[in-house]
Amino acid sequence: MLLFLFLLLSSCFQNENVNENDLIYWSSNNSYEINFAKVVTDNWNKDTHLSKVYFQPVPEGQSSEEIILAAVVGKTTPDIYSNMWQGDVEAYAQAGVLIPLDTLDGFLDFLYNRCDSTVVEEIKSLDGHIYQIPWKVNPILLIYNENLINKLSLKRPPKTYSEFLDLSYEFMDDADGDGYTDRWFGYAEVQVTWWQRFFDFYPLYLAASGGASLVNNGRAVFNNEHSIKVFRFLKELYEKNYFTKEKLSSRQDVFLSSVIATRFTGPWEIMHADNFKTDDFLYDFSYIPVPDNHTGPVYTYGDPKNIVIFNSCKNPEEAWRFLKTLISEKGDLELLKITNQLPRRKDLEINDTFRDYFNNNPKMKTFASQSKYVKGTDASPVLKEVFDLISQEYEACVVYGIKTPEEALKDAEEAVNLLFLK
Amino acid sequence: MKITKDKILPYLLVSPYLLHFGLFVAFPVIFSIVLTFHNWDIISPMEFTGLNNYVRLFSDKIFFKSLLNTLLFLCIHIPLQIVVALFLAEILNQNINFRGLFRGAFFLPVIVSGVVVTILWQQLYGFDAGLINRMLVKIGMNKIGWLTDPNVAMISIAVMATWKNVGLYIILFLVGLQTVPGHYYEAADLEGASRSQKFFRITLPMINPTIFMVVLLSTVGGFSLFIEPYVMTGGGPLNSTISAVLYIYKQGFFYYHMGYAATLGLFFAVIIMLVVVIQKKYVEQET
Numbered sequence: 001m002l003l004f005l006f007l008l009l010s011s012c013f014q015n016e017n018v019n020e021n022d023l024i025y026w027s028s029n030n031s032y033e034i035n036f037a038k039v040v041t042d043n044w045n046k047d048t049h050l051s052k053v054y055f056q057p058v059p060e061g062q063s064s065e066e067i068i069l070a071a072v073v074g075k076t077t078p079d080i081y082s083n084m085w086q087g088d089v090e091a092y093a094q095a096g097v098l099i100p101l102d103t104l105d106g107f108l109d110f111l112y113n114r115c116d117s118t119v120v121e122e123i124k125s126l127d128g129h130i131y132q133i134p135w136k137v138n139p140i141l142l143i144y145n146e147n148l149i150n151k152l153s154l155k156r157p158p159k160t161y162s163e164f165l166d167l168s169y170e171f172m173d174d175a176d177g178d179g180y181t182d183r184w185f186g187y188a189e190v191q192v193t194w195w196q197r198f199f200d201f202y203p204l205y206l207a208a209s210g211g212a213s214l215v216n217n218g219r220a221v222f223n224n225e226h227s228i229k230v231f232r233f234l235k236e237l238y239e240k241n242y243f244t245k246e247k248l249s250s251r252q253d254v255f256l257s258s259v260i261a262t263r264f265t266g267p268w269e270i271m272h273a274d275n276f277k278t279d280d281f282l283y284d285f286s287y288i289p290v291p292d293n294h295t296g297p298v299y300t301y302g303d304p305k306n307i308v309i310f311n312s313c314k315n316p317e318e319a320w321r322f323l324k325t326l327i328s329e330k331g332d333l334e335l336l337k338i339t340n341q342l343p344r345r346k347d348l349e350i351n352d353t354f355r356d357y358f359n360n361n362p363k364m365k366t367f368a369s370q371s372k373y374v375k376g377t378d379a380s381p382v383l384k385e386v387f388d389l390i391s392q393e394y395e396a397c398v399v400y401g402i403k404t405p406e407e408a409l410k411d412a413e414e415a416v417n418l419l420f421l422k
Numbered sequence: 423m424k425i426t427k428d429k430i431l432p433y434l435l436v437s438p439y440l441l442h443f444g445l446f447v448a449f450p451v452i453f454s455i456v457l458t459f460h461n462w463d464i465i466s467p468m469e470f471t472g473l474n475n476y477v478r479l480f481s482d483k484i485f486f487k488s489l490l491n492t493l494l495f496l497c498i499h500i501p502l503q504i505v506v507a508l509f510l511a512e513i514l515n516q517n518i519n520f521r522g523l524f525r526g527a528f529f530l531p532v533i534v535s536g537v538v539v540t541i542l543w544q545q546l547y548g549f550d551a552g553l554i555n556r557m558l559v560k561i562g563m564n565k566i567g568w569l570t571d572p573n574v575a576m577i578s579i580a581v582m583a584t585w586k587n588v589g590l591y592i593i594l595f596l597v598g599l600q601t602v603p604g605h606y607y608e609a610a611d612l613e614g615a616s617r618s619q620k621f622f623r624i625t626l627p628m629i630n631p632t633i634f635m636v637v638l639l640s641t642v643g644g645f646s647l648f649i650e651p652y653v654m655t656g657g658g659p660l661n662s663t664i665s666a667v668l669y670i671y672k673q674g675f676f677y678y679h680m681g682y683a684a685t686l687g688l689f690f691a692v693i694i695m696l697v698v699v700i701q702k703k704y705v706e707q708e709t
Contacts, residue, residue: 069678072465095465178559182550190570191656194676245570245659246549250541385677392661400572400660 021051023319028064028083028305029057032339037082039334040326051318058083072097072310079313080323084132086123086304087377087384093131094381099309100129104320114327114345123306126379134344135327136335137302138266139370140203142289143273146282148261157262157286161233164289168242171261184244186237186262187254190399191247194387199264201394202387203301204230207288211299211375215386220416222390223409229291231405234398245399256281264288266303267340267367285366302374304344329353340364342371382419389415457684464678475685485686487661488669489693491576495665496644498580503640504633507588511595512621525596529589536586536649543582544569544654569655572662579650579663587643591636598632599625634705641701645694666690 027037034057041055056078061067064083071077077097084092092098101107107130111120115134123132144157152171158164168185175182188200206212209226237243248254255263256277263269273283287298307326309319325331329351332343336357348354348368358365377383390412397408458475460468479485514525531539546553547568555565568578602625610620626633647665651657657664657672670690674683 069464091463092465095463097465180550180559180565190658192658192661193656244550245567247544247569250544251548251551382677388676395658395660402660 019052021315021318023051023053023080023313023315023322024078025053025055025080025082025322026058026078027055029060033057033083036335036338039338040331044322044325049318049321051315051322053080053322075312077310077312079315079319080307080309082135082307082326083305084308086132086306087380089123089132089306089308090125090379090383091381092308093125093127093129097311098131099311099313099316100131101133101309101320102130104316107320110324116346119344119346122376124379132306132308133323133327135305135307136339136341137304137344137371137374137376138268138341139367139374140199140264140266140301140303141285141287141366141370142262143255143265143269143283143285144262145255145258146284147280148258157284158289159287160292160294161229161289162292164233165236165240165242167261168237169240172242181241181244182259184260185242186264187243187248187260188234188264189247189249190245190395192388192391192395194384194391197387197391197394198301198303200234201227201230201390201398203264203288204234206299206301206375207290208294209299210296211373213378214390215378215380215383215416215420218420220386220413220420222416223413226291227409228405231394231397231408233289233291234394235401235405238399239401255283267342267364270363271340285363287366287370297373299373299375300370302344302371302376304374304376333357336364342367344371344374346372385419386416389419454684454688457681458688460681462680464680468681471681475682478682479685479689484661484664485666485669488664488666489690491662491664492645492647492666494576495580495583495647496641498577499583499644500637500640502580502584503588503591504636506584507591507636508595510588511592511599512625514592515596515599525592528592531586532589534586537653539582539586540650540653543578543585547578547582547654570659572660575655575659575663579647579654582654583644583647583650587640591640594632594636594639595629598629602628630705634701637705638698638701641697642694645690645697 025037025041027033037055037057041053044053058064058067058081061070065085065088068077068081068084068088072092072095089098111130111133119134120130123130123134125131142157148171149155149157149167152167154163154167158167164185171183171185172181173183174180189196202214205214205222205227208230209224212221212224212226214220214222234243238245248259251259253272253276254260256273273281277283288300290298307323309316309323313319327343330353332345333353335341335343336354340361342348342364345351348371349358354368358368380386392415393403393408393412397403397405403411457468459470459472461471461474462468510528514521514528518524545551549555549565549567549570552568554568558565566574569575606624606628607620610624615623646667648667648671651663651665651668652671655663657668666686667690670683670686673679673686
């Protein structure tokens with residue numbers, strides 16, 4: 001497989017028109033981001049610069065992560081890649097294939113101007129350098145069916161665990177009368193695949209804990225009162241059959257067909273829902289539910305995708321000059337308009353540049369207000385395994401109830417600490 | 423010494439095979455063995471770790487769980503495959519109407535993509551909307567968590583795998599049945615043997631080599647169980663369907679633990695070899 005990808009990627013870069021100073025830029029391969037990348041590269045190439053930027057979407061593969069890995073192995077990386085999952089950066093940084101961006105002229109000033117210091121701390125690698133530009137986020141929120149929620153006693157989406165459980169009980173139903181529940185208040189995939197936890201445990205943990213880490217200094221730090229509350233809450237949802245264990249993703253969209261009333265999801269759902277919903281179907285977004293006694297802001301997972309410069313780049317300073325235009329106010333507005341994804345910047349809600357966009361897209365306002373309180377992932381080269389180990393215990397405790405939250409989290413903590421020792 | 427054309431020609435003729443063997447068999451095998459003594463995540467340089475991967479293997483509970491799961495799958499799948507395939511082959515060996523159509527129909531799942539078959543069966547096995555559970559409810563029975571109950575999920579996968587592959591084994595058994603000389607049955611008829619006596623005393627012993635081949639192919643096929651749990655369950659629930667190959671794949675291509683994945687692969691290859699050798703010895707004794 002890797003050999004095939006290597007050969008494919010090698011053959012991709014035989015562009016005879018590319019000069020030594022020119023830059024090759026890979027974007028995500030979804031059509032919206034391709035359009036965005038075309039706009040920013042065209043704008044750059046219109047003006048006279050030392051380098052031209054040649055853009056192409058990341059080649060098709062099972063996942064863009066796999067393609068990037070194959071490119072790194074085959075030494076066919078582009079100069080710039082703009083869709084790097086934050087959790088992958090540490091492994092590439094440790095492998096020495098990324099440029100430490102904090103060594104570039106003016107980078108840190110630009111970064112602190114764009115982002116809060118907490119974001120800068122979050123993206124810092126374990127060696128103290130910064131290898132990524134925080135570019136965009138897609139915060140995970142609770143989408144809800146307004147028609148169904150308005151029929152329930154609370155008349156609004158739940159904000160706390162108690163409210164969520166009460167509404168779940170009120171909503172659950174056996175619509176076809178076969179003696180089995182077939183209408184659930186919410187749904188999350190029960191598969192143990194590590195990234196599934198971005199849509200249940202992780203945003204709930206960040207919300208409950210005020211954005212706490214999972215791992216820190218090579219130790220698991222997630223076995224705490226917050227994670228126990230989250231596990232207990234989710235366990236009750238499955239125990240009482242408010243959430244189903246069945247895989248519903250292979251059926252017709254269960255949210256749009258009103259089989260479920262809520263789901264944890266990101267802003268990409270807006271385009272999908274607007275394309276496929278019926279005219280009378282109303283929906284909106286709300287914040288992640290928190291424990292009843294919670295105080296302070298409600299955090300969530302931001303699913304951050306960042307920009308990196310590979311060390312195959314011969315002219316990183318020029319790449320940085322290009323990137324400054326890509327993440328300028330103008331570039332960020334284009335990102336919003338073309339892709340409906342939020343730039344990760346601290347002035348998103350107050351900057352006049354973006355006001356018209358949010359007035360025209362009111363559903364995105366909730367995401368914009370949430371964007372102040374999003375967290376990405378901790379810097380760790382074994383992050384996927386950490387999530388996988390948590391997933392194993394999540395399944396045993398939350399879904400199948402064979403462990404208590406305390407036992408499951410203790411076992412997960414021990415397994416993760418053992419992982420760091422290896 | 424003069425090198426003649428006659429001396430070079432044989433080497434030239436075998437060189438394409440040797441090249442293929444060297445590149446795609448010998449090199450990967452040797453490289454895998456070397457890898458077992460290293461940590462390697464593909465992007466960083468290999469790091470020599472001695473026997474660490476082997477030590478880790480023997481304390482890896484999930485790997486041994488995956489081996490047991492694979493064994494359970496084989497224990498269900500192989501007998502089921504043989505019984506169903508032999509039964510259907512016996513029927514299709516008779517002079518029945520639409521025999522050609524049935525033979526084609528039973529073979530059809532073999533040529534359908536494994537992913538397509540698993541997606542189809544996922545719909546059948548659905549707890550709420552699945553066809554099988556709907557039928558069970560219609561006849562007054564309880565719904566079954568075909569893929570969500572840890573005690574049932576591997577059985578469900580084994581049944582599906584049998585449905586997918588049985589056509590191939592029907593063909594093999596048909597070939598075997600047609601090699602049994604007709605006069606054996608005529609003699610048995612003259613002696614007044616019953617249908618079951620003829621089956622157990624004549625048919626089964628005569629098709630023993632075919633049964634061995636089916637057991638061997640099913641065993642090797644069963645050991646490589648991957649697509650079904652990968653697509654249908656991801657190895658869950660509670661790791662009850664994670665097969666050895668799926669676990670090795672995860673170690674290699676989810677977490678890029680290439681050294682550890684190679685160690686697991688080597689250990690698993692030795693197990694398969696042992697099982698096949700034991701099977702072969704047993705059958706040789708029997709025949």
